[in-house]
Amino acid sequence: MKPAPLPAAALTRRSLLLGGAALGGSFLLSGCIGGTPSPAASSGAGNTSTTLTLQSSLSDPKPKAALEALVKGYTKQPVTLNTVAIEQFRAQLPTYLTSANPPDVLTWYAGSVARDYASKGLLLDLSDLWTGDGACAKFSPALKSLSSDDSGKQIFIPTSYYWWSIFYRKSAFAEWGVKPATSWDDFMALLDRLKGKGIAPLTNGTGSTAWMASGWFDYLDLRINGAAFHRELLAGKHSFDSAEVRKVMDTYATLVPYFDPKGRSYSWQEAATPLVNKKAGMYLIGAFVTQAFPSSAVNDLDFFSVPAINPAVPSAEEAPTDGFFASAKSKNVTGAKDLLSYLAAPPQQQSYVEASGSSNLPTSPEVDTSHFSPLVQKGVKLLQDTKEITQFFNRDSSDALQTTADTALTKFLDHPGDVAKILKDWQAAAKQVWNS
Amino acid sequence: MSAADVGTQSSAVSPPGPPVVRPRSRFGRRPVTRRVPAGVWLLLIVPLLVELAWVFWPAFNSFQLSFTKWSGVGVAEPVGLKNYQTLLSDPIFHTAIQNNVIWIIAFGGLSVVIGLALAVALNQPRRGVGIYRSAIYLPMVFSLAVTGLFWRVLYQPDGPINAVLAAIGIDTGQHQWLADPNTALAAILIAAIWRQAGYIMVLYLAGLKGCDPSLEEAAAVDGATWWQRFRYIVFPQLRNVNTVIFAVTVIDSLRTFDIVWTMTRGGPYNSTQLLSTYMYQVGFTQVNLGYGSAIAVVIFLLAIAFIITYLVRATREE
Numbered sequence: 001m002k003p004a005p006l007p008a009a010a011l012t013r014r015s016l017l018l019g020g021a022a023l024g025g026s027f028l029l030s031g032c033i034g035g036t037p038s039p040a041a042s043s044g045a046g047n048t049s050t051t052l053t054l055q056s057s058l059s060d061p062k063p064k065a066a067l068e069a070l071v072k073g074y075t076k077q078p079v080t081l082n083t084v085a086i087e088q089f090r091a092q093l094p095t096y097l098t099s100a101n102p103p104d105v106l107t108w109y110a111g112s113v114a115r116d117y118a119s120k121g122l123l124l125d126l127s128d129l130w131t132g133d134g135a136c137a138k139f140s141p142a143l144k145s146l147s148s149d150d151s152g153k154q155i156f157i158p159t160s161y162y163w164w165s166i167f168y169r170k171s172a173f174a175e176w177g178v179k180p181a182t183s184w185d186d187f188m189a190l191l192d193r194l195k196g197k198g199i200a201p202l203t204n205g206t207g208s209t210a211w212m213a214s215g216w217f218d219y220l221d222l223r224i225n226g227a228a229f230h231r232e233l234l235a236g237k238h239s240f241d242s243a244e245v246r247k248v249m250d251t252y253a254t255l256v257p258y259f260d261p262k263g264r265s266y267s268w269q270e271a272a273t274p275l276v277n278k279k280a281g282m283y284l285i286g287a288f289v290t291q292a293f294p295s296s297a298v299n300d301l302d303f304f305s306v307p308a309i310n311p312a313v314p315s316a317e318e319a320p321t322d323g324f325f326a327s328a329k330s331k332n333v334t335g336a337k338d339l340l341s342y343l344a345a346p347p348q349q350q351s352y353v354e355a356s357g358s359s360n361l362p363t364s365p366e367v368d369t370s371h372f373s374p375l376v377q378k379g380v381k382l383l384q385d386t387k388e389i390t391q392f393f394n395r396d397s398s399d400a401l402q403t404t405a406d407t408a409l410t411k412f413l414d415h416p417g418d419v420a421k422i423l424k425d426w427q428a429a430a431k432q433v434w435n436s
Numbered sequence: 437m438s439a440a441d442v443g444t445q446s447s448a449v450s451p452p453g454p455p456v457v458r459p460r461s462r463f464g465r466r467p468v469t470r471r472v473p474a475g476v477w478l479l480l481i482v483p484l485l486v487e488l489a490w491v492f493w494p495a496f497n498s499f500q501l502s503f504t505k506w507s508g509v510g511v512a513e514p515v516g517l518k519n520y521q522t523l524l525s526d527p528i529f530h531t532a533i534q535n536n537v538i539w540i541i542a543f544g545g546l547s548v549v550i551g552l553a554l555a556v557a558l559n560q561p562r563r564g565v566g567i568y569r570s571a572i573y574l575p576m577v578f579s580l581a582v583t584g585l586f587w588r589v590l591y592q593p594d595g596p597i598n599a600v601l602a603a604i605g606i607d608t609g610q611h612q613w614l615a616d617p618n619t620a621l622a623a624i625l626i627a628a629i630w631r632q633a634g635y636i637m638v639l640y641l642a643g644l645k646g647c648d649p650s651l652e653e654a655a656a657v658d659g660a661t662w663w664q665r666f667r668y669i670v671f672p673q674l675r676n677v678n679t680v681i682f683a684v685t686v687i688d689s690l691r692t693f694d695i696v697w698t699m700t701r702g703g704p705y706n707s708t709q710l711l712s713t714y715m716y717q718v719g720f721t722q723v724n725l726g727y728g729s730a731i732a733v734v735i736f737l738l739a740i741a742f743i744i745t746y747l748v749r750a751t752r753e754e
Binding site for chain 2: 087090091093094095097098117120122207208210261262264265266270398399400403406407408410411414432433
């Protein structure tokens with residue numbers, strides 16, 4: 001560059017400095033995603049005392065449309081529905097709840113997550129909806145205790161749940177001449193038979209959805225050590241490096257050779273494809289698997305519960321429960337409760353279950369289930385007959401603990417022989433989560 | 437390129453003949469506040485305030501947060517340097533740092549080399565060269581998330597890549613590119629370079645257009661080989677483009693997030709974790725904002741170190 005006249009030089013230097021500041025600034029921006037959101041500035045639409053805000057994480061097309069239809073049908077007061085992608089919702093939820101002007105009603109999960117927020121005084125006490133002629137008064141006691149916080153108040157309104165089981169295609173089992181297993185020995189024999197026919201006995205999507213590896217972990221722990229131990233383990237009262245967990249992992253290791261190895265690259269949706277194409281035999285997954293099935297094959301889908309391993313352990317099933325809670329700082333408490341009552345009422349539950357496309361179960365016993373599919377009716381019965389209900393690894397603990405499980409379990413699936421070190425590392429990582 | 441344009445323009449505009457009165461002598465030494473019109477100050481102050489409010493203030497908060505323990509609820513609890521101490525002994529953080537170094541070298545190096553080679557190859561006027569250029573630039577049009585999803589399908593064990601390799605006689609045994617910790621990072625790198633190379637190519641093409649062809653011709657007449665002409669005639673003329681590309685590449689390497697997140701989410705078992713993905717996981721999946729901020733601060737310091745070295749070099753050369 002040629003030397004420019006002085007004022008221009010000054011300008012260059014200044015613009016260089018400014019440019020440098022802007023450049024540095026853009027780095028600050030890229031580095032500061034974890035910054036403090038100012039409490040007042042966040043949280044969706046400006047809700048006055050008359051307009052209610054419903055913050056929803058149901059961003060999949062069908063559930064989203066189903067909730068939109070319900071909100072449209074609610075005419076008592078204006079409601080603003082904000083649908084946020086689930087990942088963002090999860091990250092923003094603390095901000096929503098602590099902001100000065102929070103959404104009144106929010107979708108989320110029952111169990112330890114809701115309890116955690118309740119213990120910080122962020123959730124509205126909804127006990128009156130659970131007594132007398134409240135919307136949830138007739139819900140099962142199991143749901144009531146699930147929706148209660150540590151002090152016994154109800155802070156959650158469950159509106160639908162689903163079950164986990166081993167899903168298979170009836171026509172495929174008929175072709176192969178095999179039957180669902182009723183005992184653990186049966187199950188192992190079934191795995192051997194399918195493998196002998198050149199079929200991958202089990203499919204799983206532990207690639208981009210690594211949490212799927214926890215499905216088998218949860219169930220084996222429920223069958224070997226029981227639901228009480230499982231809950232305590234996830235609450236940090238036992239070590240992952242204990243003899244009990246080691247036993248679970250040893251059983252898990254006997255299953256590893258039967259998994260379709262390609263599942264390590266799949267998401268849960270992709271892992272359903274071998275099941276649809278009859279290249280894989282069975283899939284331990286939640287009832288939401290029907291979303292990944294072509295409609296022509298959904299009626300061919302059946303399931304059986306993970307067989308008992310130790311008959312002395314009471315039966316238990318995973319039944320993650322979805323629903324709503326309300327913010328303690330809602331400016332329109334009666335309005336929020338009225339909206340919750342509306343959403344929990346039998347007709348709304350029924351239309352949501354039908355429109356959302358996943359095989360969710362209604363929580364209200366008054367919903368007429370007679371024209372639900374046989375699969376869903378069988379699911380209802382499974383959960384009615386079981387002694388214990390758990391949620392799922394992350395819902396019974398925390399999303400932070402789930403990441404430690406994802407690392408430990410996917411590593412274990414690749415290297416079952418390293419179990420001792422994996423459990424030691426898992427416990428160390430879990431300890432950090434509990435202490436942080 | 438643009439800096440060069442401005443340079444030539446200003447020299448063209450500079451008054452011919454003897455300078456009569458220089459501005460400084462006419463106005464004397466007046467304070468800078470009065471020398472610059474009020475309107476200009478306004479135009480400078482507004483963006484500065486926006487910058488302060490939207491960039492520096494959150495960044496400052498992030499620094500503060502990194503010395504606390506905070507889950508997004510309640511009051512952040514100060515913990516001093518504990519987050520940074522934890523970082524030192526965190527095996528995932530070590531993997532992430534290591535991967536970031538690999539990433540900057542491989543992603544930066546390869547995309548620049550490939551982009552430059554493509555630009556030189558496609559700089560000749562030939563029939564259909566436009567089609568090649570746009571085809572190579574096309575991947576840049578897709579967002580990184582789309583690129584990631586697209587390559588994830590290609591890398592599936594029964595996907596096209598294994599099928600093509602099998603067709604030309606390389607049996608990979610349905611290799612799981614993204615599920616094998618030994619190949620996952622390289623597999624993502626290829627996808628990222630595939631996208632970036634076209635962009636670098638366009639930048640270099642623009643630079644090559646600004647090169648004086650007569651210099652190269654003269655060298656050719658003097659008997660310089662192709663490589664000598666490129667190395668000593670063309671490449672030095674690309675200096676301005678090189679500095680732009682250096683900045684773009686460092687920024688892009690350090691902020692890489694979407695493509696890793698959509699392809700592996702940092703897995704299998706954290707083997708493809710970059711600082712950015714690990715920060716996201718800690719900060720937003722685990723909602724451990726203090727520790728996440730500490731990682732963000734490390735990213736910031738790395739970026740600023742690169743940029744300061746770059747700025748110092750650039751200003752010294754001027």
